[in-house]
Amino acid sequence: MTKVLTAAEMRAIDALTIAAGLPDLVLMENATHRVVEVLERHFAPLQQQRIVIFAGKGNNGGDGLAIARLLFSRFAPRALDVVLAAEPHPQINLLRVDALLGTGLTGPAREPYATLIGEINSGFPLAQVVAVDLPSGMNADTGLAAGAVVRADFSVTFTAPKRAHLLGHGLGHVTVAPIGTPPSLMDEITLCQNExxxxxxxxxxxxxxxxxxxxxxxxxxxxxxxxxxxxxxxxxxxxxxxxxxxxxxxxxxxxxxxxxxxxxxxxxxxxxxxxxxxxxxxxxxxxxxxxxxxxxxxxxxxxxxxxxxxxxxxxxxxxxxxxxxxxxxxxxxxxxxxxxxxxxxxxxxxxxxxxxxxxxxxxxxxxxxxxxxxxxxxxxxxxxxxxxxxxxxxxxxxxxxxxxxxxxxxxxxxxxxxxxxxxxxxxxxxxxxxxxxxxxxxxxxxxxx
CATH class of the missing domain: 3.40.1190.20 (Ribokinase)
Structure with a gap:
């Protein structure tokens, strides 16, 4: 059955993967390709899309920047903007990628993230939202949110689902994408999805x-x-x-x-x-x-x-x-x-x-x-x-x-x-x-x- 991880377990498995010889930049690049594949599968032709990527300061934001680079080089969308953590953005884009916070949040989303989460959600129901790893504002271990949280239509997570992907609401369709982590690193995990x-x-x-x-x-x-x-x-x-x-x-x-x-x-x-x-x-x-x-x-x-x-x-x-x-x-x-x-x-x-x-x-x-x-x-x-x-x-x-x-x-x-x-x-x-x-x-x- 599919193993289900906590945020701490995922960090430990990532560290072991890197120690085994797979660089973190390769993991990020693999994750980037998996997200773009989901975008292409559900929103083709991407050349005709108006896309905005909301990127935070951590690894999740790094994924967002890499996604923007790959989209620009492969598809040259009609409009492609990257919103960094402190920037406002006009409400014109119909496809929004949430790469603000990821799985590391333990409390409420603080400013400027809370405002940006509200901006992502403001396009509902016309704008489609794809969350990278987890909707920003959601606790990866409980699926709960102590404050503002993104409402996603699609979520793309990596290696294995986190507890929130099963327990939470507002994740939309969840895709679990492999990025090169050896499955044997999860052998000791005892929490699974019933299958x-x-x-x-x-x-x-x-x-x-x-x-x-x-x-x-x-x-x-x-x-x-x-x-x-x-x-x-x-x-x-x-x-x-x-x-x-x-x-x-x-x-x-x-x-x-x-x-x-x-x-x-x-x-x-x-x-x-x-x-x-x-x-x-x-x-x-x-x-x-x-x-x-x-x-x-x-x-x-x-x-x-x-x-x-x-x-x-x-x-x-x-x-x-x-x-x-x-x-x-x-x-x-x-x-x-x-x-x-x-x-x-x-x-x-x-x-x-x-x-x-x-x-x-x-x-x-x-x-x-x-x-x-x-x-x-x-x-x-x-x-x-x-x-x-x-x-x-x-x-x-x-x-x-x-x-x-x-x-x-x-x-x-x-x-x-x-x-x-x-x-x-x-x-x-x-x-x-x-x-x-x-x-x-x-x-x-x-x-x-």
Whole structure:
């Protein structure tokens, strides 16, 4: 999977590249050519363009000056101006290249950069903006801005994406361009982008001799009085993801999906003959949860009220693999404080508990106790609807019944988000409900298999 870097990691890798014999001027020249290739691909013929390049004082500004030189020598655009950090510029250009600040900013953009950022943005929506490495004003590690920030239509970064390229807004279409850095220099980086290459083998065609027992029996536990819909959606999602059998421990004697078997919620939760467990949707606070989570030998997804029941009684160890899937509120209860840094907090909880942690939200974070961490690139605001998390829990439980926990978690989160994107594209972001995700799951699987 694609490695994702902090600004400090990128600086260290650049230094190692230069020490290995690739001069910094060669790196800059390679970066210059990659940016011009993007400009040519999207804005040809460049000879007819009116282009202004906003160049700062550091390496990013040096890239900007080199881009201007290459554009002039190869294309002789209709107009080509370079604006240095302290210069005003008339608002006549329709293609603007942001080479002001790059990835080194840690606080708000100061003057004169804040004014120039405003000037770059003033052309919206007529002017097109291409950011070199990162939109000026954005923190490379968080994707946030403490002050003025460029709104880009395209961003061209080098070697590997920075965290902001996945976490931030206003980057437009992101291109990651190689400039000669040896990939081996990133071998020790543990943060990646979640990509199907890591888990598409889980979606291979089924064996012809397979039967329902081959594909796992999932036990889902939840659905206290008035909340049976939550666990019903979890069970349905597990079936749709391919589980051979699903039993639901719930307060409802029947569920609207006839393929689901039921057992009473207030009886002992029957793990014999099962292959994975989904615990929590619609459960309510239940004193049995901490002991069950500690002692059950099966792979288990713990969500919703399952997590809330653990907040004050987290077991020190587990008898089987565990995946926690908190939203930010549940995460805060598990941590005992508000979420501050989503990546660091997910890694911390995974390390402390021994569970894989799925911190849901825009760009869901997936953290393993062994340090591996992934940022998920799929998803849509359409998924901010009741039951969306219950669907994810079911998808994940189905995969856990037959596959390793890390790959199962990556696959479930990615497919869940992609199904949400597909649903939003057809139904609009406003009109999607949770069970619509299952309607679009088959196409999401086809695109990834």
């Amino acid at each position: 199907p290459i890591a888990w598409r083998h889980l979606l291979a065609p089924r064996p012809a001799e397979g039967h329902k027992g081959t594909f796992g029996h999932v036990l889902t536990i939840g659905g206290a009085a008035g909340k049976t819909g939550a666990i019903g959606m979890t069970g349905l999602a597990a079936l749709r993801m391919g589980a051979g059998l699903v039993t639901v421990a719930t307060s409802g004697a029947t569920l609207p999906t006839p393929e689901l078997m039921t057992v009473p919620l207030d009886a002992a939760w029957p793990v014999a003959g099962k292959h994975s467990v989904a615990l929590g949707p619609g459960l309510g606070l239940d004193p049995r949860v901490p002991e069950f989570v500690r002692n059950c030998p099966l792979p288990m997804v713990v969500d919703a009220d399952g997590l809330n029941s653990l907040a004050s009684a987290m077991p020190a160890a587990f008898a089987g693999p565990r995946v926690f899937t908190p939203h930010p509120g549940e995460m805060a209860r598990l941590l005992g404080r508000p979420v501050a840094d989503r990546i660091a907090d997910a890694q911390s909880l995974a390390s402390a508990t021994g569970a894989i942690v799925v911190l849901k939200g825009h760009r869901t974070i997936i953290a393993s106790p062994d340090g591996r961490t992934a940022i998920n690139p799929t998803g849509s605001p359409a998924m901010a609807t009741a039951g969306s998390g219950d669907i994810l829990t079911g998808l994940l439980a189905a995969l856990l019944a037959t596959a390793p926990p890390w790959e199962s978690t990556l696959a479930a989160v990615y497919l869940h988000g992609l199904a949400g994107e597909l649903a939003a594209a057809e139904l609009t972001e406003r009109c999607v409900i949770a069970t619509d995700l299952l309607r679009f799951l088959p196409e999401a699987i086809r695109r990834c298999a």
